[in-house]
Amino acid sequence: MEEHISNLVSADYTWCQFCPTFALVILAALLLLTDAFLPKLPKRSLAIVAALGCLGTAGYLIADSGAPLTLLGVIACGATALSIMLAFDYKKITCDSVAGGDCEEGTGEFYTLPLVACAGILCLLQARDLILLFVSLEVVTLSSYVLAGYFRRNQGSVEAGIKYLILGAMSTGLLVFGAAWYFGTTGSFLLSFDTVQRAISGGTAASNAVVGGFLMANALLFAGAFFKVGAVPMHLWIPDVYQGAPTPVSTFLAVASKTAGFAVLLILIAPWMPFIIPGITVARLFVTVFAVVAAATLLIGNLGALTQNNAKRLLGYSSIGQAGFILVFFITPSAATPVMTAGYLLAYALATTAVFYAIAMVRTQRGSEEIAAFRGLGKTNPRTAFLIVVALASLAGVPLTLGFIAKLNSFVVLVNSMSLWGNLLILLPIMILCAAAGFYYYFKIIRAMYWDAPRPEDSPLQVPPTTGIVLSLCAIGLIVLGTLPLLLNW
Amino acid sequence: MIPLAHYLILSGLLFSIGLAGIIIRKNILVVFMCLELMLTAANISLVAFSRAQGTAGLPVYDVQILSLFVTGIAAAEVAIGLALIVALFRARKTVESTALNTLKD
Numbered sequence: 001m002e003e004h005i006s007n008l009v010s011a012d013y014t015w016c017q018f019c020p021t022f023a024l025v026i027l028a029a030l031l032l033l034t035d036a037f038l039p040k041l042p043k044r045s046l047a048i049v050a051a052l053g054c055l056g057t058a059g060y061l062i063a064d065s066g067a068p069l070t071l072l073g074v075i076a077c078g079a080t081a082l083s084i085m086l087a088f089d090y091k092k093i094t095c096d097s098v099a100g101g102d103c104e105e106g107t108g109e110f111y112t113l114p115l116v117a118c119a120g121i122l123c124l125l126q127a128r129d130l131i132l133l134f135v136s137l138e139v140v141t142l143s144s145y146v147l148a149g150y151f152r153r154n155q156g157s158v159e160a161g162i163k164y165l166i167l168g169a170m171s172t173g174l175l176v177f178g179a180a181w182y183f184g185t186t187g188s189f190l191l192s193f194d195t196v197q198r199a200i201s202g203g204t205a206a207s208n209a210v211v212g213g214f215l216m217a218n219a220l221l222f223a224g225a226f227f228k229v230g231a232v233p234m235h236l237w238i239p240d241v242y243q244g245a246p247t248p249v250s251t252f253l254a255v256a257s258k259t260a261g262f263a264v265l266l267i268l269i270a271p272w273m274p275f276i277i278p279g280i281t282v283a284r285l286f287v288t289v290f291a292v293v294a295a296a297t298l299l300i301g302n303l304g305a306l307t308q309n310n311a312k313r314l315l316g317y318s319s320i321g322q323a324g325f326i327l328v329f330f331i332t333p334s335a336a337t338p339v340m341t342a343g344y345l346l347a348y349a350l351a352t353t354a355v356f357y358a359i360a361m362v363r364t365q366r367g368s369e370e371i372a373a374f375r376g377l378g379k380t381n382p383r384t385a386f387l388i389v390v391a392l393a394s395l396a397g398v399p400l401t402l403g404f405i406a407k408l409n410s411f412v413v414l415v416n417s418m419s420l421w422g423n424l425l426i427l428l429p430i431m432i433l434c435a436a437a438g439f440y441y442y443f444k445i446i447r448a449m450y451w452d453a454p455r456p457e458d459s460p461l462q463v464p465p466t467t468g469i470v471l472s473l474c475a476i477g478l479i480v481l482g483t484l485p486l487l488l489n490w
Numbered sequence: 491m492i493p494l495a496h497y498l499i500l501s502g503l504l505f506s507i508g509l510a511g512i513i514i515r516k517n518i519l520v521v522f523m524c525l526e527l528m529l530t531a532a533n534i535s536l537v538a539f540s541r542a543q544g545t546a547g548l549p550v551y552d553v554q555i556l557s558l559f560v561t562g563i564a565a566a567e568v569a570i571g572l573a574l575i576v577a578l579f580r581a582r583k584t585v586e587s588t589a590l591n592t593l594k595d
Contacts, residue, residue: 131556138563145570152577159590161574166521169567170512173528176560177505180535183553184498187543240593307595 017126020057020073024119027053028112035108043104047088047111054081054118061122068338069125072263075342075349079255080118082353082470084111087248089464090360094246097151110150114252117143121260127267130179130189130221137175137228140260141168144253148245160244167237171227178220185214196271200282215282219289221268228261230320231327232296239304242316247363250312251356254319255349262345265330266338273333278420287421290331295430298324302434305441311359311371314441315352318395321434322348325410328431331424332417340409343488347394347406347478354391354474355445357467358384365461371445376454381461384468385449390475394482396442397435401482407435497538504531518578518585522571529564533557 031046058077061070087094087110092102099105120139127133145168149161179189186195199214227234242250276283301321308314326344329337359369361384366373377385394403411431418424463471481488504527511524540553575585582589 131552131559134556135559135563138566142563142566142570145567145574149570149574149577152580155581156592158574158577158581159592162518162571162578163590163593165567165571165574166512166518166525169525169571170509170528172563172567173505173508173525173532176529176532176556177535179556180501180532180539180553183543183550184535184539187550189552189556239595244593304595313595 013126013128013132018123020060021119021123021126024053024057024115024122028115028119031112031115032109035112039105043107043111044088044091046108047084050111050115051081051084051088053115054078054084057118057122068342069263069266071339071342072259072266072345073122073125075345076121076256076259076263077118079259079349079353080114080121080252082357083248083252083256084114085466085470086251086357086360087111087114087246089357089466090246090248090364092364094151097154097157097246100153110147110246110248113143113147114256117147117252118256121256121263124260124267125263128191130182130191133191133264133267134175134179137224137260137264138172140257141172141228144168144249144257147249147252148241150249151246154246156244157246160241163244164237164241167234168227171224171234174220174227175224178217178224181213181217182221185210185217191267191271193271193274196275200275211282215285218268222265222289225261225264225268226293228264229258229323229326230261230297230301231293231323232300232320233293235297235300235320238320239308239313239316242319243310243313243369247312247356247360247369250315251353254315254352254356255345258319258323259345259349262326262341266341269330269333269337273335273337276332287331287424290327291424291427294324294327294331295427297321297327298430298434302437302441306437308441309371310369311355311362311374311445312369314371314444315355315359318438318441319348319352321438322395324434325407325431328410328414328427331414331427332421340413343409344406346488347402347481350474350477351391351394351401351403354471354478355388355395357470358388358391361461361463361467366458371448372452374445374448375452376449376458377461378450380454380458381463384461384463384471387471387475388449389446390478391471392442392446394478396438399482400479402478402485403482405482405485494538494542497534501531501534501538504528504534516587518575518587521587522568522575525571526564526568529560533560536560 031050035046054077058074061074094107094110095102095104098107117140120136123136127136145161145165148164149158151157183189186199188195200211230238276286297320301317301324305314305317308317326341329340362373363369394401397403397407414427508524508527512521515521536553536557540549543550579585
């Protein structure tokens with residue numbers, strides 16, 4: 001961790017840090033040009049190249065280094081690749097909602113924009129100052145706005161796009177205003193230990209106004225990051241956008257974009273870590289704010305999900321709830337926070353991607369995203385139903401799945417930090433309640449698959465090869481890593 | 491010379507007007523203008539701070555670079571936003587935010 005902090009003191013970037021970013025941007029530009037100059041080329045080839053590019057970058061990042069933030073990059077790249085491949089299975093609906101009928105015209109960007117967003121995420125992971133952080137975050141968000149509103153013939157998608165854009169741009173405004181005050185009170189954009197120390201403990205221009213301005217700046221910056229992860233005061237967009245956006249895009253937002261949000265939070269929080277000890281006034285404030293946000297996120301996400309009937313909306317609330325469990329790591333940040341965040345995100349990413357694949361498959365073939373549309377899958381497609389059960393069980397935190405280990409970690413961190421911050425005990429019953437609520441709402445889908453009888457007109461779903469492979473791999477990953485968690489080296 | 495505080499008060503006022511407009515106004519175009527107002531307010535703060543923190547009569551250029559980026563990104567946001575508004579208008583024949591009612595609990 002010391003090494004990590006000392007890196008933060010000077011933000012001298014090297015070109016080769018950004019190689020993966022450049023690679024993805026160049027690939028995206030090439031694909032866009034190909035799409036423009038060879039309109040007859042089937043869009044499938046674009047999707048395949050884009051997904052392979054993302055997977056290749058993920059492989060490069062794994063081989064490159066094991067730093068926790070790089071792990072987030074691997075998750076983001078993998079998730080982008082998977083959402084592009086899902087877009088590929090979702091082609092029928094994409095064509096119908098963009099150009100009408102089976103015409104592929106104008107759908108090329110749908111496969112290349114996720115690449116641009118992914119490049120933004122990779123660039124973001126390298127950011128050690130607010131300028132790069134802001135610009136790369138905006139690259140991610142701007143491409144997500146376009147993707148969310150991409151199905152222009154579908155009212156839900158357009159509405160999701162507008163809602164996302166208004167709330168997203170508002171959070172951008174908060175972030176920039178925060179950046180301005182960050183500079184105004186510290187004289188630097190660097191997110192470093194020294195900068196924070198200078199601002200909160202005196203240094204050159206010690207005064208209450210400077211400390212106050214600096215805290216306000218940080219509050220605004222954290223608000224911007226909370227928007228991306230869907231933490232409570234900034235969570236309003238999540239259910240609407242996940243429900244309205246095209247399913248591949250919801251997958252991207254739920255996994256890759258959320259990973260980006262947690263990366264921003266980790267980068268912003270890194271310089272604060274040494275100050276979060278009892279006895280420092282600011283630390284008390286910091287811990288209180290994060291504890292309140294985590295508790296509110298847990299409650300609203302998990303309790304809001306209870307009454308949902310639309311599977312995508314349910315996953316929206318579930319993603320808020322899961323973010324609450326991750327935020328628990330941030331209440332008392334330590335050197336282990338990035339690794340634990342990455343671990344939790346991995347569990348969340350594998351399970352959520354699998355469920356979104358299942359939703360897309362049901363939507364394409366049964367024409368509905370309601371939970372009721374999963375009826376009787378246990379009878380008609382027993383093997384696929386089992387794989388979906390594994391993913392949902394992991395989200396709920398059933399033992400022997402990776403989701404259980406992730407949730408357990410969250411509880412352990414909370415209990416450990418109670419030795420220094422006794423008041424955090426209040427969070428424990430909230431977390432238990434929310435974990436229990438998870439069992440109710442995730443099992444609604446399982447109940448629909450096994451307890452509801454299929455209707456006579458329901459034929460077995462045809463599982464597209466990509467969906468089959470991805471579902472199996474996610475389920476295997478969740479079970480293997482869940483039974484042998486040491487493989488992950490947490 | 492105008493003191494820094496005046497710029498900051500102006501920028502704070504613009505920022506609050508923008509934020510209030512986003513919450514209160516129903517017309518999505520006006521909401522977009524308010525979003526731009528928020529970003530502009532942030533830009534005023536940025537440029538004012540870059541002058542105030544500058545040495546030997548020179549401003550801090552890092553900050554002005556950021557304000558250029560903010561302007562560029564705001565423009566991109568507007569382009570995307572107007573495209574979405576056109577799509578919404580085609581579907582609903584209105585740009586009131588009350589028309590955004592397909593997605594709800």
